[in-house]
Amino acid sequence: MSTKSIAVTDELHAYIVAHGSPQDALTRELIDETVALLPADAEMQIAPEQAGLLTLLTRLVNARQAVEVGTFTGLSSLAIARGLASGGRLTCFDISEEYTAVARRYWARAGVDDRIELRIGPAAETLRSLPAEPHLDLAFIDADKTSYPVYWAELVPRMRAGGLIVVDNVLRGGRVLAPVSVADRAVADFNEAVLGDERVEPVMLPIADGLTLARRR
Structure with missing residues (x-):
């Protein structure tokens, strides 16, 4: 089967960001500070084009109740918070105070800190503190890859009909085709499980390291 996807060079990536998800000064500063402060871990930050997409998706589902698993230095949460409907709330789960x-x-500087709640602790446990009934409009998963099935199991029943789950790093740099690590194998197995989950309608997109969008039926 032929493909219409093209290789994305650095120059083309810059063009995509400039024409599809322009960054404001605060976003650029957050990206730059993350790279400067945490050069060894900066790859955990979502790509700029993903930030623009997250804001758009949050607006499209008119999200008032959103959850993020894996916050890091805050680019994805900032993007989601900016797209929330009036009175909307984002609950973030992470294990790192640093x-x-x-x-x-950056939440404070952007004026969105009043709509974000951060809960520190293993998300596999802290997610269970959320109301059990379907109430979430949007969920973003970007944390420990081996725990993706656990996060999925906690979140899917809590999504309202039409709610959207967004999962990052579902391609693992292409290694899902031939997993070479425990995390690679975990994500590859997770992708198969999502495909067979009749509770959702999934689409996998080759954006950055791969995004799965799954709409709750």
Whole structure:
């Protein structure tokens, strides 16, 4: 089967960002500070074009109740918070006080800190503190890859009909085709499980390291 996808060079990526998801000064500063402060871990930050997409998706589902698993320095949470409907709330789950301290500063500077709640602790446990009934409009998963099935199991029943789950790093740099690590195998198995989950309608997109969008039936 032929493909219409093209290789994305650095120059083409810059063009995509400039024409599809332009960054404001605060976003650029957050990206730059993350790279400067945490050069070894900066790859955990979502891509700029993903930030623009997250804001758009949040608006499209008119999200008032959103959840993020894996906050890091806050780019994805900032993007989601900016797209929330009036009165909307975002609950973030992370294990690092150090990384999320950066996120807190930028939430405050962006004026969205009043709509974000951060809960520190293993998300496999803290997610269970959410109301059990279907109430979430949007969920974003971008944390420990081996725990993706656990996060999925906790979140899907809590999504309202038409709600959207967004999952990052579903391609693992292409290694899902031939997994070479425990995390690669976990994501490959997770992708198969999502495909067979009749509760959702999934689409996988080759954006950055791969995004799965799954709409709750």
